[in-house]
Amino acid sequence: MTKEWMIHFVSQQVGLAERGVAAVLKMLEEGATVPFMARYRKEVTGNLDEVQIIQIRDTFDQVQELEKRRQSILNSLSESKLGNPELYEALQKASTLTELEDLYLPYRPKRKTRASQALERGLAPLADLLEKNQEPTSDFLKTFIKPEAGIQTLEEALAGGRDIWAERFSETPQVRQKFREALGQTELVIKATKKLRSEGEYRDLAGRTERWKTLPGHRLLALLRAQEAGELSWKLDLPESQVSRIAMATLAFSKPLCPSLILGVADSWSRLLRPSLENELIKDAKARADLEAVGIFAKNLREILLAAPLGPKPVLALDPGIRTGCKVAVLSAQGELVDHTVVYPLAEMGRQEEARKILTTLVKKFEIKAVAVGNGTAGRETFDFCRDLGLEIPVLSVSESGASVYSASEIAREELPSCDLTVRGAVSIGRRLMDPLAELVKVDPAALGVGQYQHDLDQKLLKQHLEDTVVSCVNRVGVDINTASKALLTYVSGLNARLAAAAVEYRAKNGPYRSRQEFLKIKGWGPKVFEQAAGFLRVRNSTHPLDNSAVHPESYPLVERIASSLGVGLGELVGNSKLSQRISYSSCDWEVDSLTFADVVQELARPGQDPREDFEVVAFDPNIRTLEDLKEGQVLNGIVTNVTAFGAFVDIGVHQDGLVHISQLANTFVRDPLDIVKPGQKVKVKVLAVEPQRKRISLTMK
Numbered sequence: 001m002t003k004e005w006m007i008h009f010v011s012q013q014v015g016l017a018e019r020g021v022a023a024v025l026k027m028l029e030e031g032a033t034v035p036f037m038a039r040y041r042k043e044v045t046g047n048l049d050e051v052q053i054i055q056i057r058d059t060f061d062q063v064q065e066l067e068k069r070r071q072s073i074l075n076s077l078s079e080s081k082l083g084n085p086e087l088y089e090a091l092q093k094a095s096t097l098t099e100l101e102d103l104y105l106p107y108r109p110k111r112k113t114r115a116s117q118a119l120e121r122g123l124a125p126l127a128d129l130l131e132k133n134q135e136p137t138s139d140f141l142k143t144f145i146k147p148e149a150g151i152q153t154l155e156e157a158l159a160g161g162r163d164i165w166a167e168r169f170s171e172t173p174q175v176r177q178k179f180r181e182a183l184g185q186t187e188l189v190i191k192a193t194k195k196l197r198s199e200g201e202y203r204d205l206a207g208r209t210e211r212w213k214t215l216p217g218h219r220l221l222a223l224l225r226a227q228e229a230g231e232l233s234w235k236l237d238l239p240e241s242q243v244s245r246i247a248m249a250t251l252a253f254s255k256p257l258c259p260s261l262i263l264g265v266a267d268s269w270s271r272l273l274r275p276s277l278e279n280e281l282i283k284d285a286k287a288r289a290d291l292e293a294v295g296i297f298a299k300n301l302r303e304i305l306l307a308a309p310l311g312p313k314p315v316l317a318l319d320p321g322i323r324t325g326c327k328v329a330v331l332s333a334q335g336e337l338v339d340h341t342v343v344y345p346l347a348e349m350g351r352q353e354e355a356r357k358i359l360t361t362l363v364k365k366f367e368i369k370a371v372a373v374g375n376g377t378a379g380r381e382t383f384d385f386c387r388d389l390g391l392e393i394p395v396l397s398v399s400e401s402g403a404s405v406y407s408a409s410e411i412a413r414e415e416l417p418s419c420d421l422t423v424r425g426a427v428s429i430g431r432r433l434m435d436p437l438a439e440l441v442k443v444d445p446a447a448l449g450v451g452q453y454q455h456d457l458d459q460k461l462l463k464q465h466l467e468d469t470v471v472s473c474v475n476r477v478g479v480d481i482n483t484a485s486k487a488l489l490t491y492v493s494g495l496n497a498r499l500a501a502a503a504v505e506y507r508a509k510n511g512p513y514r515s516r517q518e519f520l521k522i523k524g525w526g527p528k529v530f531e532q533a534a535g536f537l538r539v540r541n542s543t544h545p546l547d548n549s550a551v552h553p554e555s556y557p558l559v560e561r562i563a564s565s566l567g568v569g570l571g572e573l574v575g576n577s578k579l580s581q582r583i584s585y586s587s588c589d590w591e592v593d594s595l596t597f598a599d600v601v602q603e604l605a606r607p608g609q610d611p612r613e614d615f616e617v618v619a620f621d622p623n624i625r626t627l628e629d630l631k632e633g634q635v636l637n638g639i640v641t642n643v644t645a646f647g648a649f650v651d652i653g654v655h656q657d658g659l660v661h662i663s664q665l666a667n668t669f670v671r672d673p674l675d676i677v678k679p680g681q682k683v684k685v686k687v688l689a690v691e692p693q694r695k696r697i698s699l700t701m702k
Helices: 003-014 018-029 034-040 050-080 085-093 097-107 114-120 124-131 138-142 154-170 173-184 217-229 240-251 259-305 352-365 379-387 403-407 410-415 421-434 436-440 459-477 497-510 516-521 527-536 553-566 594-605
Strands: 187-189 209-211 315-319 326-331 337-343 370-374 395-398 635-644 647-651 658-661 682-691 696-700
Touching: 003 018, 003 050, 018 050, 034 050, 034 459, 034 527, 050 085, 050 097, 050 459, 085 097, 097 173, 114 124, 114 154, 124 138, 124 154, 124 259, 138 154, 154 173, 154 259, 173 240, 173 259, 217 259, 240 259, 259 436, 259 459, 259 635, 315 352, 315 421, 326 352, 326 421, 337 352, 337 421, 352 379, 370 379, 370 421, 379 395, 395 421, 403 410, 403 421, 410 421, 421 436, 436 459, 516 527, 527 553, 553 594, 658 682
Parallel strands: 315 370, 370 395, 658 696
Antiparallel strands: 187 209, 315 326, 326 337, 635 647, 635 682, 647 658, 682 696
């Protein structure tokens, strides 16, 4: 297929104008990034946002895969000298992988089957007769008796003919489509096996009946996992009467099916069609469930990465522990480790007074502005101990998810080479409070404890979506090139690990960057890299007032013209919202499009503004510390830790998150929990039920 056809096809699939689709694909081919196109090429794309650009990119990739498979099939048929003009035309018109595979199935090389063995024995004429709905006579069957070929009885000959017909029937595209549609409308009965654990996570699924077409993606993932664990069994199937009706309608004979054809239909369905179509439907449904779960994961990750930062303030960070004590790290306002120690704040250690003195001394000595306590094992006890010290500064619980992954990583070894894993963990907890985005990009997103069934998902799909999310968040906030780590710079538009390392190395040798133009001196940073990256990098205290803004250097001449038209200098214009309100697109021929002009003017009013929310402190109920402290009807403060398709998990300070089921999120119908809550959000919840044995807490937000 031509490039024009593919652009047209993608346009139809995503519902966007061909002009925008073509522009995006051309820029992607030239090396442009998604954030760059969405932010600085609005006039070219037709003002497409990141989601739409990614949709175009991914759909085009799928079309290319379809074309690759189409060409492979055509080449195979050509080499084998199989097929006919009608088949080739149908293959060229096929718009889905399923259509392609259905058409190719009869010609696809396969292992030896019962049908192929029967063909080798010369039984094709029997199948041809069955094609006409004619029952073979005994005299006709006798002509196929060949002891030397393994055919010694009439029944063996007839069975071979049925095998050939059954395979032909199962490989007919129209037949497969009819049965595919019927199977997709079926109900499945979920049965418990002897391995089902009475207190296990799949107990509530046993005995349910589900309509396949409306089965939620998260439930399918649970069923697949339960089936693999051997705790539940289920399958897609059709009643015998429905199989017969579909076969009759498909074969369209004017008289009832002959006895051998009835047996052939039943055999074709149970042995060939049903297993094949069931696998296909499950695979397709799993792909949709994966896409849905990955979408939820990405949305959760976005909220975590864009969580409100405490900002550059000295922090005391504690990684709680029981046997080995609590690791303490003192961080400067820039996140540098300036001191570390170990304290034993738990009563059973008998060293609480010592811990109290050490912590209060550190807070006073380093003028600490906040205390960050990891929420893992002994986290609540350590949190309460620190809060009861009366420090008159915020004491905050911070998620530890992924901190151990960071501690053992190459990034952590580079940043903190002289520290052991426990100290690195405490440092990570403190930095997460100061700037969640800058710290969490160092951790594999899959280790951050959000999403659902992440290990069961298509890992390539998951990795791509999560990387897109991290890139989007990093470039939306912008990066200070003079303080950013190599890990953070790697996600900046146009950069990779090699280019990020070169930027850090240049900074180490030459001191802080003084302007964006200096980027062109970095090894490997040519004009293309500069074009893609410069607008997302900030240079504070630069020699140019726009270098600490999101205005791209290519738009600097525009800003100079604006300043000149207002009769002011650049320094006076940047950050002056009153002056920016006086600028009109219609007042002059600015020689740029209106979208670029509007973005530049908006940025001039509030240059380099952090899009994240202001930091807010949330306090747990001091009387609620364990599951045993919970009672039905209690109203508590909580923090949303994870959002799934079936509800939201909320931390209420008892080291076990509670679940607010989707039906309990609001007084109105909720289609998507992320429309109501997001990770990191502060919420009020009421306790509905507590099951200590299963470690389950049911909550409501109604």
